[in-house]
Amino acid sequence: MGKLSASGIAYWAVVLFSWQAAAQQATPVPVVGVQAGIDPWTGQRPARQNINDLYLLGGPQWDLYILALAALQDANEDDELSYFGISGIHGTPHRAWNGVEQVPGGSKSGYCPHGDILFPTWHRAYVLLFEQTLVSHAVRIAKLYPSSRSPTYQAAAQVLRQPFWDWASQPALPVAVTIAHVTVTGPEGPVTIRNPLYNYGFRRKSDVKDLGFGQNTTLRCPGTDGNNATESDRRMANVASHLKTQVWDVFARTKTFEDMTFDSHGGASFENPHGLVHNEVGCGNTMGNIDHSAFDPIFMLHHCNVDRLVALWQAINPSGPMFTTVHPSTGQFGTAPGTNLTADSPLKPFFAEEGGFLTSNMVSDIRKLGYTYPEIDDWSTTPENLERLVRSRINTMYGETSSNLDAGPTQRRGQRNRYSPPARTRQYYVAEIQVNRSEIVRPSAVNLVLDGVIVGRMSLLEMPRTGLASASVPLRDLVVGNRSVTDMAASEAISLLQQRLEMEIRLSDGAEISVDTVPSLELEIQGMTYVPSLSADRFPRFGGATRRPVAVHKVVGPIG
Ligand SMILES: *[C@@H]1O[C@H](CO)[C@@H](O)[C@H](O)[C@H]1NC(C)=O
Ligand SMILES: *[C@@H]1O[C@H](CO)[C@@H](O)[C@H](O)[C@H]1NC(C)=O
Ligand SMILES: *[C@@H]1O[C@H](CO)[C@@H](O)[C@H](O)[C@H]1NC(C)=O
Ligand SMILES: *[C@@H]1O[C@H](CO)[C@@H](O)[C@H](O)[C@H]1NC(C)=O
Numbered sequence: 001m002g003k004l005s006a007s008g009i010a011y012w013a014v015v016l017f018s019w020q021a022a023a024q025q026a027t028p029v030p031v032v033g034v035q036a037g038i039d040p041w042t043g044q045r046p047a048r049q050n051i052n053d054l055y056l057l058g059g060p061q062w063d064l065y066i067l068a069l070a071a072l073q074d075a076n077e078d079d080e081l082s083y084f085g086i087s088g089i090h091g092t093p094h095r096a097w098n099g100v101e102q103v104p105g106g107s108k109s110g111y112c113p114h115g116d117i118l119f120p121t122w123h124r125a126y127v128l129l130f131e132q133t134l135v136s137h138a139v140r141i142a143k144l145y146p147s148s149r150s151p152t153y154q155a156a157a158q159v160l161r162q163p164f165w166d167w168a169s170q171p172a173l174p175v176a177v178t179i180a181h182v183t184v185t186g187p188e189g190p191v192t193i194r195n196p197l198y199n200y201g202f203r204r205k206s207d208v209k210d211l212g213f214g215q216n217t218t219l220r221c222p223g224t225d226g227n228n229a230t231e232s233d234r235r236m237a238n239v240a241s242h243l244k245t246q247v248w249d250v251f252a253r254t255k256t257f258e259d260m261t262f263d264s265h266g267g268a269s270f271e272n273p274h275g276l277v278h279n280e281v282g283c284g285n286t287m288g289n290i291d292h293s294a295f296d297p298i299f300m301l302h303h304c305n306v307d308r309l310v311a312l313w314q315a316i317n318p319s320g321p322m323f324t325t326v327h328p329s330t331g332q333f334g335t336a337p338g339t340n341l342t343a344d345s346p347l348k349p350f351f352a353e354e355g356g357f358l359t360s361n362m363v364s365d366i367r368k369l370g371y372t373y374p375e376i377d378d379w380s381t382t383p384e385n386l387e388r389l390v391r392s393r394i395n396t397m398y399g400e401t402s403s404n405l406d407a408g409p410t411q412r413r414g415q416r417n418r419y420s421p422p423a424r425t426r427q428y429y430v431a432e433i434q435v436n437r438s439e440i441v442r443p444s445a446v447n448l449v450l451d452g453v454i455v456g457r458m459s460l461l462e463m464p465r466t467g468l469a470s471a472s473v474p475l476r477d478l479v480v481g482n483r484s485v486t487d488m489a490a491s492e493a494i495s496l497l498q499q500r501l502e503m504e505i506r507l508s509d510g511a512e513i514s515v516d517t518v519p520s521l522e523l524e525i526q527g528m529t530y531v532p533s534l535s536a537d538r539f540p541r542f543g544g545a546t547r548r549p550v551a552v553h554k555v556v557g558p559i560g
């Protein structure tokens with residue numbers, strides 16, 4: 001047999017590629033996560049790691065994470081399992097993926113549901129698809145190391161999982177995403193490469209144009225040579241306390257899956273702080289636009305953390321079902337607006353291994369999905385103990401034990417058993433904000449301002465474009481004049497908040513939009529009683545037996 005000429009090789013590459021593409025269409029890619037690998041320390045399924053820990057520790061897992069992500073980004077954009085292909089599921093380019101076509105009446109958008117009951121479970125399947133693809137590259141790369149190193153790298157690849165960015169307790173951008181170049185140990189020794197966490201570069205000019213990107217890479221806050229992380233950090237620092245209090249508030253106050261997950265129904269949910277991160281992390285550029293956000297490599301770190309918050313919530317509410325109520329869809333590429341959604345509705349375009357689409361019920365239990373999180377060691381103890389452990393970890397990470405809210409009552413020594421002082425009923429205030437999305441410019445933020453200081457923020461993403469959006473913003477540790485509202489009688493506190501709280505609407509660049517242009521914007525201040533918890537593994541008790549009727553005061557129409 002003669003030598004293959006260069007054109008011969010190219011010919012075979014084309015044939016092979018078309019064959020792969022055809023094979024891919026014939027059998028849709030199932031989303032199963034990584035069903036391999038045992039953590040050598042726990043003897044259980046591996047945990048997704050905090051990105052800051054993974055970066056600081058370095059070593060084979062970090063090397064493989066970076067090299068696998070770089071390989072994924074280098075894969076041909078026409079391959080549905082390339083970085084470009086997977087990122088394109090979320091928003092642009094609004095085309096069929098995995099052979100899943102647009103439905104009649106389907107929106108001109110990607111497949112991602114926001115403001116929608118499927119928000120947490122759809123994104124769980126999405127992170128899972130990304131993770132299994134990333135790890136398949138890591139497994140392949142690990143085999144390329146010299147025999148002295150390969151076993152260590154192959155073992156590291158088995159336990160590699162998608163890392164997360166815990167923005168509610170570590171609001172600064174992870175250092176790992178801020179450096180333009182990174183040095184890792186590759187199969188041939190140390191190499192310095194473009195950092196695949198810094199940005200993603202489009203190789204086809206047509207994508208930059210057709211997808212509506214202003215430049216040939218993803219962009220956060222613009223700097224001289226790419227991203228300005230200092231500016232991203234400044235913006236994240238501005239919302240850090242809101243992120244932390246909102247996240248804790250969801251854990252402490254929501255009791256049903258549907259309340260916890262999405263922001264179209266009033267009450268606290270993880271979707272609002274999630275949206276704040278989208279809007280603040282990158283000055284409203286790539287991450288602030290639902291159509292583009294998944295192309296920024298920080299997206300998966302962010303959504304892995306949203307999934308972690310949902311998993312933590314599930315760990316402390318183990319007996320509850322997924323959602324049991326029916327909700328109309330806001331509409332996506334694969335789902336017509338108004339479609340009634342249940343926990344058995346398809347999570348398009350993600351297929352289950354046994355055929356058919358994945359459903360929320362099928363991804364409800366992370367024990368079946370091949371990963372856990374560092375705080376969820378669900379094999380080591382009884383479900384009741386796990387609940388207590390996870391609650392105390394949540395309090396440590398997101399509670400404010402030094403604040404008025406959680407401080408035990410003051411009392412004279414020796415009066416009673418000082419180790420179990422009686423819990424005194426206090427007041428807890430939240431602002432409920434609601435707006436009709438179609439009336440307000442998006443992406444934007446609705447700020448609650450008290451005496452010139454922003455004390456709460458609601459985020460509005462560009463999508464969905466219609467329907468009601470709501471946010472529940474805890475008003476903790478507020479000082480009006482020079483008195484803490486916690487020390488006031490409820491009626492006085494609520495009437496002071498009514499008089500002094502103002503709302504303002506701001507775009508990403510800081511420009512203000514008059515609240516008068518948004519007649520549907522409503523603010524409601526709620527006061528409720530709570531009994532502080534005296535132990536670290538519990539939450540305060542809200543309302544309930546000790547509840548006194550506290551009027552819910554409503555400010556009709558916009559104020560300020
Ligand atoms: C983007 O454009 C800049 C300036 O023209 C160029 O230096 C850079 O290599 C391009 N990046 C990619 C990923 O094409
Ligand atoms: C980056 O952001 C910081 C903080 O906002 C600012 O002081 C600095 O001038 C910016 N740098 C560039 C190169 O734009
Ligand atoms: C959704 O369910 C409601 C009742 O729960 C029903 O009235 C409505 O017609 C259903 N909509 C669709 C599009 O099936
Ligand atoms: C929102 O406002 C639009 C335009 O004014 C209106 O058509 C729509 O019915 C409103 N939606 C809700 C949920 O109130």
Ligand SMILES: *[C@@H]1O[C@H](CO)[C@@H](O)[C@H](O)[C@H]1NC(C)=O
Binds near residue numbers: 481482
């Ligand atoms: C609170 O403020 C008022 C006026 O603003 C002032 O007269 C009073 O001394 C202050 N009280 C304290 C305890 O600082």
